[in-house]
Amino acid sequence: MSTKTIRWFFPQFGENEKNGVLKVLESNYLNDGEVTRAFEEKVAAFIGCRYCVAVTSGTAAIALSLMALGIGPGDEVIVPDLTFIATANAVRLAGASVKLVDIEPLRFTIDPARVDESIGPQTKAVIAVDVNGRGANYEALEPLCKKHKLALICDSAEALGSKYKGRYLGTYGNAGCFSFSANKTVSSGQGGMIATNDIDVYHRLRELKDQGRRFGGTGGDDLHPVLGFNFKYTNLQAAVALAQLERLSQRISHFQDRDRWYSKALQGCPQVTLPPLDEPGEVRQWTDLLCQNRTELEIAFKQNQIDIRPFWFPLHTQRPYRLPDEGFAHSIHISQEGLWLPSSFELTEEDVGKVSKIIRETLFLL
Numbered sequence: 001m002s003t004k005t006i007r008w009f010f011p012q013f014g015e016n017e018k019n020g021v022l023k024v025l026e027s028n029y030l031n032d033g034e035v036t037r038a039f040e041e042k043v044a045a046f047i048g049c050r051y052c053v054a055v056t057s058g059t060a061a062i063a064l065s066l067m068a069l070g071i072g073p074g075d076e077v078i079v080p081d082l083t084f085i086a087t088a089n090a091v092r093l094a095g096a097s098v099k100l101v102d103i104e105p106l107r108f109t110i111d112p113a114r115v116d117e118s119i120g121p122q123t124k125a126v127i128a129v130d131v132n133g134r135g136a137n138y139e140a141l142e143p144l145c146k147k148h149k150l151a152l153i154c155d156s157a158e159a160l161g162s163k164y165k166g167r168y169l170g171t172y173g174n175a176g177c178f179s180f181s182a183n184k185t186v187s188s189g190q191g192g193m194i195a196t197n198d199i200d201v202y203h204r205l206r207e208l209k210d211q212g213r214r215f216g217g218t219g220g221d222d223l224h225p226v227l228g229f230n231f232k233y234t235n236l237q238a239a240v241a242l243a244q245l246e247r248l249s250q251r252i253s254h255f256q257d258r259d260r261w262y263s264k265a266l267q268g269c270p271q272v273t274l275p276p277l278d279e280p281g282e283v284r285q286w287t288d289l290l291c292q293n294r295t296e297l298e299i300a301f302k303q304n305q306i307d308i309r310p311f312w313f314p315l316h317t318q319r320p321y322r323l324p325d326e327g328f329a330h331s332i333h334i335s336q337e338g339l340w341l342p343s344s345f346e347l348t349e350e351d352v353g354k355v356s357k358i359i360r361e362t363l364f365l366l
């Protein structure tokens, strides 16, 4: 039995993050401000979009995108059945209702054919989720949404730095949303960002995150011409995130190495399916695999101090979104067989060897 726990994932902070936070403390301006603007500009330049707006979380990013596009009570939004529940909860936060559809079995992203047949008179938007850094099928989704005059919002919470068809994720559709929560490539504990090329959406997002004001004010005799709330992202958080951004390319290449190590170590193991690595520039947040004997693997990992994460339950099985199983065959199947293997920034090829050895030994004995 191994002595060291191989952890699933954890954030990593260093001197640059500490120095950045210290500088903000010394400036005595901890609120959403210049450091937040610098972070927004850096992300916009990196992914290649006109505007970025930082907010409190990925959930808020999705909800505010919907609101900025005029979607709310009485409207319906199409959401994939297999995603983190935040995607659907964000729709409810905006006051709209959720229509769940099944996913594609190979990339685990929303199935455009299912979207097409689910569009009804109340449908106003589609949220595509770039599950684990895999881009949804935007070649089909963009024209489909255009044809039916639907907004397309990309939940790219798990996809910062990943590409689909040569373009950074988060730049498709009307708005792309990122998360900076603890298990993401760039983390500030919590936080989110919306990327858009639409100046009207950009202005509306600024108003929504700051009490109806586009560009701040005195806090006293300000005009608040429209409704807005408080979803500000502080200089303190932005200082951490800016330092994290400096490590992004190094982290991306480590993730790509990690996926290659697992592919090599698990080659010729017929009981597991590793989704193909055939999209150039694609970056998986975590290494995932499918296995019919997932329960046996979970027991073996626990005995050997290896942390993993099973996939989410389909949303239609969660109480707020409960529906019969009919129509969700892929999401049910992938949810039952999928798991995320240890994928941290510190994971070594030797760790991957140990994890893969446990997988092989466990499945060989069945």
Ligand SMILES: Cc1ncc(COP(=O)(O)O)c(C=O)c1O
Pocket (backbone or CB within 6 Å): 057, 058, 059, 060, 083, 084, 086, 087, 129, 131, 155, 157, 158, 178, 179, 180, 181, 190, 191, 192
């Ligand atoms: C696919 C997906 N959507 C939305 C979110 C919500 O982001 P946050 O936790 O920052 O609200 C997350 C991350 O947690 C996610 O993984």
